[in-house]
Amino acid sequence: MDTYNFDVVIIGGGAAGCSCALYTSRADLKTVILDKNPAIGALAITHKIANYPGVAGDISGAELLEVMREQAVAFGTSYQRAQVYGVELQGEEKKVYTPEGTFVGRALVLATGAMGRTASLKGEAEFLGRGVSYCATCDAAFYREREVAVVGFNPEAIDEAQVLTKFASTVHWITYNADPTDEQTQYLLSVPNVKHWNRSRLAAIEGDASGVTQVVVKQKSEQSPHTVAVDGVFVYESGSRPITDFLGGQVKCNPDGGVAVDDSMATNVEGVWAIGDIRNTPFKQAIVAASDGCVAAMEIDRFLNRRKSVRKDWDHT
Numbered sequence: 015m016d017t018y019n020f021d022v023v024i025i026g027g028g029a030a031g032c033s034c035a036l037y038t039s040r041a042d043l044k045t046v047i048l049d050k051n052p053a054i055g056a057l058a059i060t061h062k063i064a065n066y067p068g069v070a071g072d073i074s075g076a077e078l079l080e081v082m083r084e085q086a087v088a089f090g091t092s093y094q095r096a097q098v099y100g101v102e103l104q105g106e107e108k109k110v111y112t113p114e115g116t117f118v119g120r121a122l123v124l125a126t127g128a129m130g131r132t133a134s135l136k137g138e139a140e141f142l143g144r145g146v147s148y149c150a151t152c153d154a155a156f157y158r159e160r161e162v163a164v165v166g167f168n169p170e171a172i173d174e175a176q177v178l179t180k181f182a183s184t185v186h187w188i189t190y191n192a193d194p195t196d197e198q199t200q201y202l203l204s205v206p207n208v209k210h211w212n213r214s215r216l217a218a219i220e221g222d223a224s225g226v227t228q229v230v231v232k233q234k235s236e237q238s239p240h241t242v243a244v245d246g247v248f249v250y251e252s253g254s255r256p257i258t259d260f261l262g263g264q265v266k267c268n269p270d271g272g273v274a275v276d277d278s279m280a281t282n283v284e285g286v287w288a289i290g291d292i293r294n295t296p297f298k299q300a301i302v303a304a305s306d307g308c309v310a311a312m313e314i315d316r317f318l319n320r321r322k323s324v325r326k327d328w329d330h331t
């Protein structure tokens with residue numbers, strides 16, 4: 015797996031991550047944003063934004079985010095689509111693991127927002143890592159010629175189901191309210207190894223010591239549930255909890271699940287900052303997230319400059 019070195023690695027390309035990247039790039043720090051999907055964050059799914067200062071009139075969250083992202087990229091930020099599944103925070107170099115490679119930063123910024131959810135499906139927590147996954151890009155290859163289920167209807171679910179169709183023999187796509195007129199939905203349904211269970215809920219994930227063996231699907235129109243034999247279940251449903259699962263408990267969180275920070279957005283781990291909704295701020299607004307990003311970036315610039323005397327900076331050529 016390839017390794018890429020940066021001054022600043024930012025996980026999450028929402029309002030917080032983009033604003034932070036804009037400032038760190040302008041400070042001439044080699045910066046990368048790792049974002050699993052630009053269409054699924056809180057800002058990206060917001061229909062209209064009318065209260066972002068300086069942006070008059072209604073604009074969609076996705077449009078505002080695109081401007082933010084392009085502004086950061088124009089100042090030199092690298093933007094990489096990648097789902098982070100783990101980090102290693104000990105020492106001066108912070109390692110970030112993705113299916114696209116390992117990204118190493120002298121400073122790490124956590125900006126994954128709060129669209130996460132607690133494992134709530136029956137059997138989900140029990141079989142997590144033993145057939146239940148949240149990352150097809152990471153795990154699809156384990157399911158070559160096997161049957162899998164994908165749960166959820168959002169851009170991430172559709173993208174990840176497409177990845178799975180290249181490996182699995184059958185992808186059972188379980189949705190309650192999929193929009194049949196949606197272009198992406200239509201494309202996914204045209205793939206021969208996709209079986210769509212619409213107007214359906216996943217009632218349970220079942221298995222044995224070897225892992226997942228089947229799911230129980232309840233269709234709205236039918237009394238009795240169906241049992242479908244699968245080896246893997248990929249869950250893509252959004253909630254409202256800070257997304258911190260990839261941290262493996264290495265950073266201190268508040269009792270409400272938000273990452274704990276000081277006034278400069280620094281976490282309890284030196285060299286690691288947390289910004290935006292991942293802090294579970296009481297005021298979850300795009301401007302608050304962007305402001306956090308600015309504060310963290312300024313502090314990171316100071317932090318890395320202090321270290322310059324002892325460590326060589328990256329080559330910016």
Ligand SMILES: Cc1cc2nc3c(=O)[nH]c(=O)nc-3n(C[C@H](O)[C@H](O)[C@H](O)COP(=O)(O)OP(=O)(O)OC[C@H]3O[C@@H](n4cnc5c(N)ncnc54)[C@H](O)[C@@H]3O)c2cc1C
Nearest residue numbers: 026028029030050055056057098126127290291298299300
């Ligand atoms: C329905 C709705 C309406 C809203 N309306 C408004 C409004 O009118 N005005 C306003 O100011 N605010 C509004 N907000 C709030 C605002 O959108 C958020 O406060 C803001 O987007 C938070 O920014 P963020 O960068 O912290 O998180 P997000 O915008 O959620 O971005 C997080 C990013 O992290 C990425 N990510 C997550 N996990 C990983 C991972 N493991 N690896 C890599 N990337 C990952 C996601 O793909 C996403 O792009 C609204 C929110 C919602 C949900």
